[in-house]
Amino acid sequence: MNKSVRDRRVQYETAGLDLADLAPDPFAQWHRWYEQAEEAGCVEPNAMVLSTSGLDGVPDSRYVLARGVTEAGFEFFTNYESAKGAQLSAVQHVSALFTWLQLHRQMKIRGTACRMSAAESDDYFSSRPRASQVGAWSSPQSAVLADRAELEQRVAEVEARYPVGSTIPRPAHWGGWRIAISEAEVWQGRPSRLHDRFRYRLADGANPAEPNAAWIIERLAP
Numbered sequence: 090m091n092k093s094v095r096d097r098r099v100q101y102e103t104a105g106l107d108l109a110d111l112a113p114d115p116f117a118q119w120h121r122w123y124e125q126a127e128e129a130g131c132v133e134p135n136a137m138v139l140s141t142s143g144l145d146g147v148p149d150s151r152y153v154l155a156r157g158v159t160e161a162g163f164e165f166f167t168n169y170e171s172a173k174g175a176q177l178s179a180v181q182h183v184s185a186l187f188t189w190l191q192l193h194r195q196m197k198i199r200g201t202a203c204r205m206s207a208a209e210s211d212d213y214f215s216s217r218p219r220a221s222q223v224g225a226w227s228s229p230q231s232a233v234l235a236d237r238a239e240l241e242q243r244v245a246e247v248e249a250r251y252p253v254g255s256t257i258p259r260p261a262h263w264g265g266w267r268i269a270i271s272e273a274e275v276w277q278g279r280p281s282r283l284h285d286r287f288r289y290r291l292a293d294g295a296n297p298a299e300p301n302a303a304w305i306i307e308r309l310a311p
């Protein structure tokens with residue numbers, strides 16, 4: 090018989106996390122955990138739940154894939170005219186959450202999203218598989234479709250426009266966002282719900298993109 094959601098309890102027996110275990114900045118810490126998640130076989134270890142402010146003020150969330158993580162921020166690519174694109178154009182503040190459940194870990198980031206440059210978006214678009222490039226042209230992401238056939242018709246039109254062998258340019262409506270972060274939190278599950286949590290925050294006025302920006306790290310109650 091299935092265990093009810095109410096009674097399902099997993100003891101987190103993984104090794105704990107101490108201040109001395111942490112990288113001095115959240116970017117290096119993310120890379121450390123990402124590599125360990127890859128080694129542990131976590132599915133889509135670069136997937137993050139991106140939360141934005143809906144145009145109606147209600148928060149909105151969805152997964153996107155992080156495609157770059159540097160001191161400048163966390164990068165992802167999408168349709169600028171999608172729901173999230175319209176929301177980010179209105180309110181740049183975001184939160185995003187990585188979860189590596191096999192390792193009983195999550196990492197939260199909070200910050201401000203800005204569009205990446207056209208050159209950066211072109212560069213990434215040109216590295217994508219051809220079918221994904223066709224998809225970026227074909228899908229009016231987040232718009233209502235009459236049926237699946239409408240999408241397939243759009244794909245056929247794009248494929249006819251760009252025969253195999255031709256270069257597919259990046260659509261102007263598709264590109265990258267970079268989240269410059271002001272805060273991050275790492276969470277490691279421990280037994281009896283006495284988890285380890287540490288928050289990275291910048292001292293007032295500090296710029297995270299500056300080399301050796303000083304991050305303040307504090308332990309939080311679980």
Ligand SMILES: Cc1cc2nc3c(=O)[nH]c(=O)nc-3n(C[C@H](O)[C@H](O)[C@H](O)COP(=O)(O)O)c2cc1C
Nearest residue numbers: 133136151152153154166167168171172173174231
């Ligand atoms: C694991 C996973 C990764 C995804 N990665 C992306 C991504 O990188 N970019 C993207 O536009 N959508 C991605 N999606 C689809 C989004 O979750 C979402 O359905 C889509 O972007 C439309 O969101 P919106 O209507 O809120 O704008 C992903 C979905 C999953 C489940």
